[in-house]
Amino acid sequence: MNKEETIVALATPNGVGAIGVIRLSGPDAITIANSVFKGKDLANQESHTIHFGQIADGDIVLDEVLVSLFIAPRSYTRENVVEISCHGSGYIIESIIKLLIKSGARGAKPGEFTLRAFLNGQLDLSQAEAVADLIASNSKASQQVAMQQLRGGFSSQLQQLRDQLVQFASLVELELDFSEEDVEFANRGQLKQLIININQVVSRLIESFELGNVIKQGVNTVIAGRPNAGKSTLLNALLNEERAIVSHIPGTTRDTIEEVLNINGINFRLIDTAGIREATDAIEKIGVERTMEKISQSALLIYVFDAVEITIEQLNSDLESLQKPGITMLAVANKADLLTEEQLLSLPHTQSAIIISAKQKRHIDELKHKIYNSAVKRQLSGDETLVTNIRHLEALQKTTASLARLLTGIDTQVTSDFLAMDIKQALHYLGEITGAVTTDDLLDNIFSKFCIGK
């Protein structure tokens, strides 16, 4: 990447809006903006000021705009940044960007503003990724986790541990210089303790991924069961909306229906499915196959049965065939309104199930509570560090593996050069998370997933 170049892109979404914001970043941002701006001389203005004027291509005025100035290093990228707020017409925006490119700027690549912020030390890598997460966040919980990561809680914790390990690395390196004399500068007991401490933090972060992922990605939740059990009625009750067709005819739902339900900030992608049975026609057969496929991709299965109709044998065989490793199952006994309290209690198969009436919306809140608890198994605190990024998870897992090798090395008293190698590797993986260690491929991979203008 050439930092001498000044880049330009639309920072607001494509399409018509009240205003569009065009962003320039780089050493010539102010000069380029000034060359097309009719108003005050931007070269003589203070940082963090806004100026009204016109953008003109020669004599042709393109728009009336507001120009915001951020002089290096007091900007998002730590470079000179100019933001031009123009009227949000696609034509005006395109014309202004073309004019700026003609005047010396270059179109920005996806994520290039944030890449520059990272390369100029404004953000570390996990903070830069948090920017992408923040932009993509679609629930309160995912926004909070991204904010926490953006504040740097995640990487500063790791950075401290890494710094301590760096000290040991240099002591062990020193031993290599004195290898003839068989001295130990690095206290093996202390090194071991540090590694155990790092391991604890790393393991906790790895464990947090399960929850972090739930928050960031949501939970695939399938509603399945026999035809007519009341699955679609339950979907509607959970959403509080008549979303799916309900009828007394078994086999009403044929295709899957997906809707998002937010419970306490977590998104559950509810999928209503075709009832499972020996299909009576070709279309239903496809529907049932699709149900099975959706179940296999889900994290949570809400198995609904008709408390009145089902026999204990049918129930047991359903529970057995649907139970899969990695999928949490909630058994829900429906149509409780058709039975008296005594009848319900005397039914052997409703013992471990959640008893509801989807039609009368009874015990729906209780079910929501159980759904939430099945995905979020502990109290969420606002400031805890959660890993939500698969790249971080992989680096953490590799860190654990190299720490384990390091521990074995200490216990079996390997020579300093082997120890030094293992420490280096652990440092490498820890550094990959915070960006202390980067490669061009890694950066490309991360920033290409951003949209242009970010």
Ligand SMILES: Nc1nc2c(ncn2[C@@H]2O[C@H](COP(=O)(O)OP(=O)(O)OP(=O)(O)O)[C@@H](O)[C@H]2O)c(=O)[nH]1
């Ligand atoms: N009494 C009573 N009837 C219910 C309840 N829930 C659903 N029903 C009725 O059961 C019938 C089937 O309901 P659906 O929601 O279409 O059942 P489904 O499981 O989606 O059925 P398929 O899509 O055919 O697999 C309808 O007539 C509903 O009104 C309930 O809690 N109590």
Ligand SMILES: [Mg+2]
């Ligand atoms: Mg249905």
